[in-house]
Amino acid sequence: MGSTIGKAMDENMKKQQEFMLKTQRIQQERMLQMNNLMRERMMAAQVARARDMFHFFAVFYGFACVGGIAGFMKKRNPGVIAPLLPLTFVFMYQGDMAYGDKLVRIREEADRIMDKEPHLLELPHGLPTFSSIEAARLKQIDENRVNQGHDIFL
Structure with a gap:
């Protein structure tokens, strides 16, 4: 009699353990999915922010170009258009970040670092x-x- 009760309890315990493992797995899958959705939303917000900043910078760059060229034509001084050189690089960087494939290149570089240089990612004290x-x-x-x-x- 005791062995049949013990067997039933063992079977019940095994079923409970399987159920717990299944629910833990589902919970973990949901957490991973939620984290991924939050990451995607944050990335979308970053891209939107970069595009917004690019639009403001494009207007600034346009005014700087017009003012610099007008000043150059008036005074024939190349120093007036000298600030356009670094502004051009910043403008191109912002454009690449907002509408180019800069994020793809960043992700590829991050993949390369994770694959080839994992020692850079280690936490102090492990x-x-x-x-x-x-x-x-x-x-x-x-x-x-x-x-x-x-x-x-x-």
Whole structure:
């Protein structure tokens, strides 16, 4: 009689464990999906911001070009159009970021770094472990207790 109850309990426990693993897996998949959707939204916002900045900079660059060329024609001084050279590079960079394939090149370079130079990505002191996190948590609790004790005597 005891063995049949034990068998039923073991089967029930195995079913519960399988159910828990399945729900954990679904939860983890949902978290990964949510994180990816949030990353995509943040990237879309970055691209939109770059395009907006490009439009404002394009107007500024246009006025600078017109003013610089007008000043050059009036005074025949090349120093008047000299600021257009660095502005041209900044304008091209912003245009590439907003409408070009700069983000693709950045992602490819990041992939290359992850594949060929993983040592650049290592955290100082390595990845935190449960024990190091727990030790820091306990230390914080102890410091809070000590600080509370000092407040009494003030």
